[in-house]
Each structure stands twice: as structure tokens, then as C-alpha cells.
Amino acid sequence: MNNQLQKSNIQPALVEACLILDQLQHAGFTAYIVGGAVRDTLVKRNISDVDIATSATPEQVMAIFPRCIPTGLQHGTVTVLHYGHSYEVTTYRAEDHYKDHRRPEKVSFVEDIYADLERRDFTMNAMALDRNFVLHDPFQGYSDLINGQLRCVGKSDERFQEDALRMLRAVRFCTTYELTPLLSLWRAIAKHRPLLAYIAMERVNYELTRMLSHRSFVSGIQLMQRNSLLLHTKEHLIVAGVWNDLEIGCFVKLNADILTHIDARWAAIFIASNLTSAQTANDLRALKFSNDQRATIVGCVSINEAVRQMHFEEEPLMEHTWVELLLIHHLDQLELWLYQLAPIFAPILYEKLVVIHHSLRIYSVKELCIRGNDLMKWTGQPAGAWVKEQLAHIMKQVATGQLENEREQIQSYVKDKVEGE
Numbered sequence: 001m002n003n004q005l006q007k008s009n010i011q012p013a014l015v016e017a018c019l020i021l022d023q024l025q026h027a028g029f030t031a032y033i034v035g036g037a038v039r040d041t042l043v044k045r046n047i048s049d050v051d052i053a054t055s056a057t058p059e060q061v062m063a064i065f066p067r068c069i070p071t072g073l074q075h076g077t078v079t080v081l082h083y084g085h086s087y088e089v090t091t092y093r094a095e096d097h098y099k100d101h102r103r104p105e106k107v108s109f110v111e112d113i114y115a116d117l118e119r120r121d122f123t124m125n126a127m128a129l130d131r132n133f134v135l136h137d138p139f140q141g142y143s144d145l146i147n148g149q150l151r152c153v154g155k156s157d158e159r160f161q162e163d164a165l166r167m168l169r170a171v172r173f174c175t176t177y178e179l180t181p182l183l184s185l186w187r188a189i190a191k192h193r194p195l196l197a198y199i200a201m202e203r204v205n206y207e208l209t210r211m212l213s214h215r216s217f218v219s220g221i222q223l224m225q226r227n228s229l230l231l232h233t234k235e236h237l238i239v240a241g242v243w244n245d246l247e248i249g250c251f252v253k254l255n256a257d258i259l260t261h262i263d264a265r266w267a268a269i270f271i272a273s274n275l276t277s278a279q280t281a282n283d284l285r286a287l288k289f290s291n292d293q294r295a296t297i298v299g300c301v302s303i304n305e306a307v308r309q310m311h312f313e314e315e316p317l318m319e320h321t322w323v324e325l326l327l328i329h330h331l332d333q334l335e336l337w338l339y340q341l342a343p344i345f346a347p348i349l350y351e352k353l354v355v356i357h358h359s360l361r362i363y364s365v366k367e368l369c370i371r372g373n374d375l376m377k378w379t380g381q382p383a384g385a386w387v388k389e390q391l392a393h394i395m396k397q398v399a400t401g402q403l404e405n406e407r408e409q410i411q412s413y414v415k416d417k418v419e420g421e
């Protein structure tokens with residue numbers, strides 16, 4: 001299909017990218033907009049970055065554009081900086097002899113866009129737009145896209161064997177574009193899923209995170225549950241092991257409108273899969289999460305664990321227990337659990353806990369108007385574990401309104417307490 005795009009579909013970023021195409025063409029080369037920008041234009045989604053393919057070699061590209069970064073010369077990619085935008089400009093290339101089921105051993109530059117489109121993974125990613133916004137779509141990617149089908153360029157079997165990452169990309173694209181994989185593609189994943197062991201865990205994390213960022217992430221998890229792909233990662237994921245025994249429906253309650261934060265989505269998956277916080281920490285380590293993100297996700301899972309074990313029959317007890325949690329966990333983790341996970345995993349407690357949380361006077365020991373030094377001075381006792389314990393106790397009293405956050409009041413409270421002991 002070679003069709004001209006309707007004017008209303010052409011976003012400013014595409015028009016700006018044409019300035020790059022023009023300069024390449026003036027220098028005697030051919031050039032097209034390719035990849036995600038073409039696909040997203042066709043489904044009327046906002047485009048973020050625009051990738052360009054050209055017959056010019058990286059050296060020729062660098063000679064035309066004064067401001068560029070040689071991002072991946074061996075793969076033919078140069079990042080061109082132009083009026084505040086950056087474009088990945090890649091020489092048309094064919095790939096040959098993949099090694100380790102991930103990267104081509106040999107990349108050769110070719111003259112023709114068709115050969116370049118042919119090496120791309122899925123038909124919807126193998127389309128090109130020219131300077132006049134005419135669509136070049138040799139593999140009928142557009143019709144697959146509007147029919148809701150994900151299809152490999154060429155034979156799925158071969159494409160997944162060449163590069164096992166494409167299996168994860170397939171699930172990600174099915175989720176984020178609400179597509180159904182072709183049966184042959186789905187079967188090819190079932191056949192070649194052990195090859196996922198060749199893919200770095202960082203890449204697995206990246207693909208899963210992209211998938212979870214989309215509002216239909218639950219259907220992506222269900223696809224993963226159905227095809228057992230994640231049982232074959234380089235490092236074992238406990239969560240993938242339990243999915244076999246869980247019902248497909250167990251993730252349906254993970255409402256994307258409530259779970260707006262990506263870390264809450266991750267935590268929700270581990271909680272719905274009945275993993276402990278220790279098991280969650282194990283999987284997050286395998287997936288190479290940053291310390292910060294790991295702390296937040298594990299924090300949410302362990303708050304959920306703690307809440308499950310607590311007795312919340314009476315409201316004063318509930319308040320007391322909630323403040324105890326505040327003393328153990330970071331406020332942001334507790335609030336993430338409260339506002340995004342509690343409505344799903346503790347719906348009966350949720351509203352009561354929100355009221356309690358709002359009614360608290362302070363949320364941490366740091367908000368107290370006294371410090372540990374004050375306690376030592378007032379009691380004449382040396383430093384020790386007791387200081388932290390007393391501060392926590394005072395914080396609880398102040399948070400629940402039993403004591404004012406006021407130096408003199410706290411001092412006399414401490415004195416009374418010491419005398420009473």
C-alpha cells in the first residue's frame with residue numbers, strides 16, 4: 001500500500017523531521033521516517049521520537065549535519081541534533097547471522113529501504129513515510145494494525161530464533177496496541193521461549209515496564225501467564241513459577257485507574273500472585289531494579305503483608321496499628337499502598353484507614369518538636385536504644401492527638417513517665 005497520509009494526521013514532529021529528510025535528499029541520498037513514529041501516526045497516537053532511515057552512510061550523515069553524536073556507528077546510527085530535537089538517523093541495513101539469539105553478527109549497509117524494512121520485527125514496525133507523507137508499507141502493516149493483528153515480517157519461527165527479545169516485544173506490542181498475535185506467531189513463541197535465557201535481565205525489565213506502563217497491562221500479564229514465556233528468563237523469577245497455578249482471572253481486579261503509579265502496578269502483581277515480600281525482593285533483584293524502586297515495591301508488598309496479619313476490629317486499635325506502620329515504613333510507601341493498593345487488596349479497611357490517616361497530627365518522628373538529646377537532658381540518662389523507643393512512643397501519642405507537639409507538654413509527660421517507672 002502506498003497511500004498519502006491525511007493532513008490532519010500529520011503531527012508537527014513529523015513536519016520538523018522532514019527538514020532532515022530534505023537535507024539528506026538535497027545531498028543526493030534517499031531518506032524515510034520509520035519505526036514507531038509511522039505506526040503511532042497511523043493509529044493517531046502522539047509520537048515521541050522520530051527515527052529516520054537513509055541511504056547515506058554514518059560518515060556521510062555526519063558530514064551533512066554539523067551537530068551530531070556518533071551513537072552507534074557500527075550499527076549505522078548517528079543522532080542528529082536539529083533545532084532542539086534529536087533524531088536517530090540510521091543507514092539502511094540488512095542483518096545477517098545472528099549470534100547468541102540477540103544481535104546480528106554482521107550488519108551490512110544496503111541501498112534500498114525495502115531491505116531495511118525487511119529486517120524489522122513486526123509488519124506494523126516495517127512501514128516508512130517519505131517526504132510527501134506517502135506511506136510505504138510492503139508487508140501490509142497498516143492493515144494488520146487496523147485488524148488488530150500482530151504479525152512478524154517473514155516467518156515468526158526464524159525471527160524469534162534470530163533475536164529472542166522479539167518475543168517479549170511481541171507481548172508488549174500486543175498489550176500496548178491491543179492486538180491479537182497471529183496463531184503462527186503465538187506458536188513460535190511457545191516453541192522458542194527457552195531462547196529468552198539469552199536476553200539480559202535489564203532488557204526483560206525494560207520490556208515489562210513498557211508493558212506495565214500501559215493501561216491494559218493486565219492483558220499483558222495474562223498473555224505472559226498463558227505462554228509461560230517468563231519461566232525461561234536468564235535468572236529465575238519466582239513470580240513466573242506461580243502463575244501456572246493461578247487462575248487467569250486473578251489479575252482482573254488490578255484496576256489501571258486506581259493503580260496509576262508503575263511501582264504500585266509492580267507491587268500489585270506480586271501481591272496478586274501471593275508472593276511474600278522476601279520473594280518479591282528476590283525477583284526485583286533478578287530483574288536488576290534500582291535500589292530505590294526495589295525499596296518502594298518491596299515496601300508496598302510488606303505493608304500489605306503486615307496489614308493482613310493485623311487485627312483491625314476496633315477503630316482505636318486500627319489507629320494505633322496504622323501509626324506503628326508509619327514508624328516502620330516510609331510515608332510515601334505507606335501512602336502509595338493506602339491510595340492505590342488498599343482499595344484493591346483491603347477494600348473493607350480502605351475508607352476507614354484514609355480517615356485515620358488524614359486525622360493524624362504528624363507522620364514521622366522528625367516532625368516532633370523535640371530530639372533525642374532533649375530526652376537525655378530531661379532524664380539525665382545516657383544515650384541508648386531507649387531514646388529511639390521513647391521518641392517512637394511520643395510520636396504515637398502526638399500523632400493520635402493524645403499529646404500536643406509542644407516542648408513543655410512533652411517534657412512534663414516524659415518526667416511523669418520516668419517518675420512513674
Ligand code: ATP
Nearest residue numbers: 034035036037051119120121122125126163165166
Ligand atoms: P517505541 O520507541 O515506542 O518502543 P519503536 O517501534 O520505535 O517503539 P524502537 O525500539 O525504538 O521501537 O525501535 C525502532 C524500530 O526498530 C522498530 O519500530 C522496529 O522497526 C525496529 N526494531 C527495534 N527492535 C527490533 C528488533 N529487536 N528486531 C527487529 N527490529 C527491531
Ligand code: MG
Nearest residue numbers: 035036049051
Ligand atoms: Mg522508538
